[in-house]
Amino acid sequence: LSKIEGVGVGTAAAGIRYRDRDDLVLFALPAEATTSAVFTRNAFCAAPVVVAREHLRQALPRFLLVNAGNANAGTGTAGMEAAQRTCALIAETGGCRFEQVLPFSTGVIGMALPVEKIAAKVPELMASLAEDGWMRAARAIMTTDTVMKGVSRQVHIAGSIITVTGIAKGSGMIRPDMATMLAYVATDVSVARATLDSCLQKAVAESFNCITVDGDTSTNDACVLMASGASGCVIDSAEKEAVFQQVLNDVCRYLAQAIIRDGEGATKFISIIVEQARDLEEAREVAFTVAHSPLVKTALFASDPNWGRILAAVGRAPIDKLDIHGVNLFLDEVCVIRGGEPAAEYSEEKGQAVLSREEITIRISLQRGEFSATVWTTDFSYDYVRINADYRS
Amino acid sequence: LSKIEGVGVGTAAAGIRYRDRDDLVLFALPAEATTSAVFTRNAFCAAPVVVAREHLRQALPRFLLVNAGNANAGTGTAGMEAAQRTCALIAETGGCRFEQVLPFSTGVIGMALPVEKIAAKVPELMASLAEDGWMRAARAIMTTDTVMKGVSRQVHIAGSIITVTGIAKGSGMIRPDMATMLAYVATDVSVARATLDSCLQKAVAESFNCITVDGDTSTNDACVLMASGASGCVIDSAEKEAVFQQVLNDVCRYLAQAIIRDGEGATKFISIIVEQARDLEEAREVAFTVAHSPLVKTALFASDPNWGRILAAVGRAPIDKLDIHGVNLFLDEVCVIRGGEPAAEYSEEKGQAVLSREEITIRISLQRGEFSATVWTTDFSYDYVRINADYRS
Numbered sequence: 001l002s003k004i005e006g007v008g009v010g011t012a013a014a015g016i017r018y019r020d021r022d023d024l025v026l027f028a029l030p031a032e033a034t035t036s037a038v039f040t041r042n043a044f045c046a047a048p049v050v051v052a053r054e055h056l057r058q059a060l061p062r063f064l065l066v067n068a069g070n071a072n073a074g075t076g077t078a079g080m081e082a083a084q085r086t087c088a089l090i091a092e093t094g095g096c097r098f099e100q101v102l103p104f105s106t107g108v109i110g111m112a113l114p115v116e117k118i119a120a121k122v123p124e125l126m127a128s129l130a131e132d133g134w135m136r137a138a139r140a141i142m143t144t145d146t147v148m149k150g151v152s153r154q155v156h157i158a159g160s161i162i163t164v165t166g167i168a169k170g171s172g173m174i175r176p177d178m179a180t181m182l183a184y185v186a187t188d189v190s191v192a193r194a195t196l197d198s199c200l201q202k203a204v205a206e207s208f209n210c211i212t213v214d215g216d217t218s219t220n221d222a223c224v225l226m227a228s229g230a231s232g233c234v235i236d237s238a239e240k241e242a243v244f245q246q247v248l249n250d251v252c253r254y255l256a257q258a259i260i261r262d263g264e265g266a267t268k269f270i271s272i273i274v275e276q277a278r279d280l281e282e283a284r285e286v287a288f289t290v291a292h293s294p295l296v297k298t299a300l301f302a303s304d305p306n307w308g309r310i311l312a313a314v315g316r317a318p319i320d321k322l323d324i325h326g327v328n329l330f331l332d333e334v335c336v337i338r339g340g341e342p343a344a345e346y347s348e349e350k351g352q353a354v355l356s357r358e359e360i361t362i363r364i365s366l367q368r369g370e371f372s373a374t375v376w377t378t379d380f381s382y383d384y385v386r387i388n389a390d391y392r393s
Numbered sequence: 394l395s396k397i398e399g400v401g402v403g404t405a406a407a408g409i410r411y412r413d414r415d416d417l418v419l420f421a422l423p424a425e426a427t428t429s430a431v432f433t434r435n436a437f438c439a440a441p442v443v444v445a446r447e448h449l450r451q452a453l454p455r456f457l458l459v460n461a462g463n464a465n466a467g468t469g470t471a472g473m474e475a476a477q478r479t480c481a482l483i484a485e486t487g488g489c490r491f492e493q494v495l496p497f498s499t500g501v502i503g504m505a506l507p508v509e510k511i512a513a514k515v516p517e518l519m520a521s522l523a524e525d526g527w528m529r530a531a532r533a534i535m536t537t538d539t540v541m542k543g544v545s546r547q548v549h550i551a552g553s554i555i556t557v558t559g560i561a562k563g564s565g566m567i568r569p570d571m572a573t574m575l576a577y578v579a580t581d582v583s584v585a586r587a588t589l590d591s592c593l594q595k596a597v598a599e600s601f602n603c604i605t606v607d608g609d610t611s612t613n614d615a616c617v618l619m620a621s622g623a624s625g626c627v628i629d630s631a632e633k634e635a636v637f638q639q640v641l642n643d644v645c646r647y648l649a650q651a652i653i654r655d656g657e658g659a660t661k662f663i664s665i666i667v668e669q670a671r672d673l674e675e676a677r678e679v680a681f682t683v684a685h686s687p688l689v690k691t692a693l694f695a696s697d698p699n700w701g702r703i704l705a706a707v708g709r710a711p712i713d714k715l716d717i718h719g720v721n722l723f724l725d726e727v728c729v730i731r732g733g734e735p736a737a738e739y740s741e742e743k744g745q746a747v748l749s750r751e752e753i754t755i756r757i758s759l760q761r762g763e764f765s766a767t768v769w770t771t772d773f774s775y776d777y778v779r780i781n782a783d784y785r786s
Contacts, residue, residue, distance in 0.1 A: 294687065
């Protein structure tokens with residue numbers, strides 16, 4: 001993973017839940033850096049989410065502290081105090097204001113955060129700050145992940161080479177409680193906060209919000225974008241912003257798809273494309289209804305071209321007056337339904353050939369508008385139940 | 394099951410999909426009977442649903458024909474013609490108009506209905522009509538059901554004894570494609586069509602619409618209420634209607650819960666009660682979000698008091714500005730969360746004791762209104778994946 005000039009990355013092992021591995025990450029930013037973030041919309045958001053959201057409103061962040069193994073969620077007022085205490089520790093050692101530290105946590109819900117274990121490691125964490133710490137950080141934030149997830153991209157903008165590096169954790173729709181999605185993306189461009197917010201929102205809408213982690217809904221989900229400005233490249237025109245947006249979209253889409261591919265128990269990577277919808281909301285509703293259907297997901301696991309389950313999911317999507325005579329359904333290149341009727345050329349053999357693949361695209365056209373949406377998901381295997389029933393027991 | 398005077402019930406074995414068992418049911422009604430029905434809201438509803446809905450609008454039904462083993466869904470215009478053909482066959486033999494026959498189908502989606510097999514059995518079906526045919530009919534409509542489902546209730550109304558008998562098929566949220574929910578309820582009161590519609594809608598709202606068959610969404614779901622009038626008791630006052638409504642609610646609730654209890658792979662019966670919501674819609678949204686959560690359902694299967702998953706589901710329910718400080722959560726008699734904070738008296742042992750039970754009530758209070766809703770569901774076991782992945786393969 002490429003360094004981002006100006007951004008320090010440190011790690012340490014506090015033994016919060018895991019032994020013999022790092023579980024703390026610290027990001028350090030220069031004073032002139034700008035930072036944007038999106039957080040879970042779950043009403044039961046974790047204490048660190050409440051604190052980070054508030055601090056980001058009040059000040060320019062200098063440090064981001066992440067711990068794995070404990071989510072500090074469902075912990076009430078004691079949890080709020082614990083999150084604030086970790087910020088105070090970093091601020092004291094790092095020489096900044098309390099509000100300039102953003103806390104993040106991922107792990108089990110409902111257990112007290114062991115602040116003293118973290119406190120004991122703050123000096124080591126500070127000392128480990130280095131521009132080449134990204135790989136260590138990508139490993140340190142993992143919980144149920146089976147592989148680390150990181151990516152870098154470089155692009156020319158108006159004569160400068162700029163870099164975007166991102167890391168993420170989370171393993172698909174499996175265990176959203178343990179597998180909160182966290183993503184940290186940094187770049188060396190200089191960009192105003194409002195522009196940064198807009199770019200991050202667009203990138204998230206086309207990446208993390210297109211995977212079925214139950215619809216942005218863990219208690220701790222967060223995605224942060226940091227811009228150090230160290231490259232000297234200033235995003236101050238629509239043209240430059242467009243190039244930056246594209247590389248940012250690439251990085252976020254890569255990380256989002258990596259989360260889906262790492263879904264424990266997942267045996268297939270499924271893209272669901274809904275086309276020719278009346279509006280974006282309608283396209284997304286249909287795509288997510290299909291993506292969340294346990295019946296569709298178990299059929300995909302069984303490599304069974306049981307298209308009746310896909311149609312039934314489309315038919316119950318919460319959209320306005322669907323005309324089934326406009327619906328086309330394709331499994332990869334094979335047309336199954338055309339104008340709401342079984343396609344004459346379809347055969348069980350053709351459907352079976354597609355379903356046997358490891359990457360499958362389900363394409364649904366509503367033929368009543370110009371909007372489309374894509375959602376990425378996985379199948380639903382025995383391991384899903386095993387993992388989620390055995391966890392904690 | 395008690396007879397309903399005036400209502401004939403016949404069965405026959407057409408060999409549509411199953412061998413050595415009945416798979417056709419015929420209900421015959423007197424000319425003065427009134428009939429009401431509710432159907433699936435799925436846009437991809439089956440051909441018989443389209444035909445039955447239309448015929449019910451046009452005429453007073455004299456016959457209801459049901460077949461098990463083939464849903465006649467996803468079959469396009471050929472399926473419509475097949476459904477109409479079966480009505481014509483019954484009308485011809487039974488001596489009524491085509492529009493006075495309502496067709497119903499349940500079984501596999503996407504295969505042509507074998508009309509000739511049904512045609513061959515129409516004379517036998519007519520000959521078998523009898524008032525004591527309810528038990529045979531309850532067995533003949535089964536598909537993946539492991540037990541037959543039927544119930545009778547009698548009550549005094551203004552000096553008369555009236556009877557309500559109902560049968561149903563469907564096995565919980567398992568295989569909604571095969572396990573379409575069908576319910577046939579008959580009574581011997583005399584009641585105007587408008588009143589009958591109102592009574593059925595109220596009864597369904599508190600029974601079949603409170604179980605998680607993916608939210609009324611199979612392609613073939615239907616619930617029919619027939620009133621023969623043979624008892625001489627006329628429902629012509631608010632007082633009489635209230636008594637009738639109550640017994641009808643009882644019958645429908647019994648059948649709905651029987652469907653949940655028969656969920657293949659289900660090991661527990663779960664009641665989810667959401668109280669003190671702002672409106673009914675809000676209460677139902679929260680209850681269904683919890684009921685549909687695969688993470689909550691796998692934790693219930695594992696008897697794991699993993700309340701963080703329940704809170705996360707409540708937190709992502711699509712309702713307006715939930716204040717978590719108003720939320721109380723009980724597992725049976727044990728308080729887990731009070732005012733959004735962990736209850737001081739809660740312990741893992743207390744939670745474990747509740748989760749080890751086979752019938753569990755999850756009670757969620759939002760403390761911001763006067764509305765409540767109850768939803769019944771099951772846990773989510775290895776067998777769910779096995780059944781749904783193995784089916785058809």
